[in-house]
Amino acid sequence: xxxxxxxxxxxxxxxxxxxxxxxxxxxxxxxxxxxxxxxxxxxxxxxxxxxxxxxxxxxxxxxxxxxxxxxxxxxxxxxxxxxxxxxxxxxxxxxxxxxxxxxxxxxxxxxxxxxxxxxxxxxxxxxxxxxxxxxxxxxxxxxxxxxxxxxxxxxxxxxxxxxxxxxxxxxxxxxxxxxxxxxxxxxxxxxxxxxxxxx
Amino acid sequence: xxxxxxxxxxxxxxxxxxxxxxxxxxxxxxxxxxxxxxxxxxxxxxxxxxxxxxxxxxxxxxxxxxxxxxxxxxxxxxxxxxxxxxxxxxxxxxxxxxxxxxxxxxxxxxxxxxxxxxxxxxxxxxxxxxxxxxxxxxxxxxxxxxxxxxxxxxxxxxxxxxxxxxxxxxxxxxxxxxxxxxxxxxxxxxxxxxxxxxx
DNA sequence: CGACAACCGGAACAGTGCTCCATTTACTTT
DNA sequence: AAAGTAAATGGAGCACTGTTCCGGTTGTCG
Numbered sequence: 293x294x295x296x297x298x299x300x301x302x303x304x305x306x307x308x309x310x311x312x313x314x315x316x317x318x319x320x321x322x323x324x325x326x327x328x329x330x331x332x333x334x335x336x337x338x339x340x341x342x343x344x345x346x347x348x349x350x351x352x353x354x355x356x357x358x359x360x361x362x363x364x365x366x367x368x369x370x371x372x373x374x375x376x377x378x379x380x381x382x383x384x385x386x387x388x389x390x391x392x393x394x395x396x397x398x399x400x401x402x403x404x405x406x407x408x409x410x411x412x413x414x415x416x417x418x419x420x421x422x423x424x425x426x427x428x429x430x431x432x433x434x435x436x437x438x439x440x441x442x443x444x445x446x447x448x449x450x451x452x453x454x455x456x457x458x459x460x461x462x463x464x465x466x467x468x469x470x471x472x473x474x475x476x477x478x479x480x481x482x483x484x485x486x487x488x489x490x491x
Numbered sequence: 492x493x494x495x496x497x498x499x500x501x502x503x504x505x506x507x508x509x510x511x512x513x514x515x516x517x518x519x520x521x522x523x524x525x526x527x528x529x530x531x532x533x534x535x536x537x538x539x540x541x542x543x544x545x546x547x548x549x550x551x552x553x554x555x556x557x558x559x560x561x562x563x564x565x566x567x568x569x570x571x572x573x574x575x576x577x578x579x580x581x582x583x584x585x586x587x588x589x590x591x592x593x594x595x596x597x598x599x600x601x602x603x604x605x606x607x608x609x610x611x612x613x614x615x616x617x618x619x620x621x622x623x624x625x626x627x628x629x630x631x632x633x634x635x636x637x638x639x640x641x642x643x644x645x646x647x648x649x650x651x652x653x654x655x656x657x658x659x660x661x662x663x664x665x666x667x668x669x670x671x672x673x674x675x676x677x678x679x680x681x682x683x684x685x686x687x688x689x690x
Numbered sequence: 691c692g693a694c695a696a697c698c699g700g701a702a703c704a705g706t707g708c709t710c711c712a713t714t715t716a717c718t719t720t
Numbered sequence: 721a722a723a724g725t726a727a728a729t730g731g732a733g734c735a736c737t738g739t740t741c742c743g744g745t746t747g748t749c750g
Contacts, residue, residue, distance in 0.1 A: 458673070477657040
């Protein structure tokens with residue numbers, strides 16, 4: 293057993309060939325750049341050109357476009373997920389934590405152009421992206437919502453999935469229309485979540 | 492001056508040729524059918540096949556896909572627009588009228604498959620549809636919102652355009668996910684609009 | 691060093707949207 | 721009624737997609 297390797301788990305019998313590794317990194321960098329400038333629907337050929345490789349190579353590494361998107365945004369999604377519990381511990385109230393986390397979530401969708409759009413976009417493409425998003429973020433949203441409901445700050449019975457998806461939807465189109473500021477509506481939505489005064 | 496003609500205004504020097512008229516009607520019927528079954532992004536060729544004509548004819552009548560969509564949904568959009576003032580006159584309160592009208596609006600988006608998606612979908616395509624929608628529906632929304640604000644039922648300062656667009660966004664993807672029911676969120680949003688208790 | 695498997699690139703195929711123009715067809719004029 | 725004219729047609733053609741496939745190349749290991 294060679295000792296020069298990192299301690300990463302390695303399920304495959306053989307590690308990736310060095311050139312393949314390099315190419316994958318180049319590809320991810322190029323894809324991130326193209327996604328940012330031309331959206332997640334940018335032509336594969338354009339990404340291939342920017343990365344200096346053929347389209348076959350891209351399909352070899354990432355069979356579906358969704359896989360590529362997941363790989364590119366993996367880091368940011370992870371950060372957002374991990375911020376949830378931290379906010380819950382630090383904020384003044386569960387609702388405040390929820391509000392801040394939603395802000396972070398919106399940041400994620402708004403900063404990375406086209407991510408919001410990709411998250412629904414016909415729903416059949418991008419299925420793996422959808423799945424990963426949910427797998428990672430739904431538990432966090434559930435935890436925050438439960439905490440706020442437990443503290444009696446919001447009405448109970450809100451579906452975390454629905455909220456996440458709704459917020460995602462509201463973020464669509466924020467950058468091709470200055471009149472549309474999703475955050476205002478999202479604040480409104482969170483207000484609507486608050487338990488109405490004791491009656 | 493011939494007297495056998497209807498009294499329609501006729502800005503063009505010549506009225507449409509009879510065969511063209513017939514074709515346009517066949518086309519609209521076929522398009523409505525295809526849109527309903529395959530969404531507004533259905534291939535033009537498919538619509539042409541169903542209507543029994545070449546794609547050239549379609550492009551002649553409706554230069555952009557958006558024009559075709561507008562023509563197909565013209566009637567329903569008009570109905571929704573006209574319902575606004577009526578509801579305002581009939582309902583118990585302006586807010587109730589607003590709520591009902593929003594329900595109608597959601598019906599429009601949810602019943603006609605893909606309409607909601609078309610309304611944002613990259614925003615560059617479908618620009619005429621967008622424009623027509625706004626031209627017709629924005630005044631209605633403004634009127635309802637103003638009335639509710641005037642009655643002190645909701646906070647003032649809400650942007651009608653933003654609300655319309657937000658609701659439209661929330662309606663996306665309702666039919667490919669049973670877990671997602673836009674109406675619940677929209678009700679929440681309207682709740683958030685209500686003026687908080689006097690403070 | 692050689693052999694072999696992993697890897698690469700892009701040619702090729704199958705759908706798209708949209709344009710263009712030779713041909714057909716309805717309306718008008720004589 | 722017949723001929724002339726302009727509107728209308730429809731599909732071939734072009735440009736651009738996503739995706740597959742395989743001959744040639746290049747790391748890696750014995």
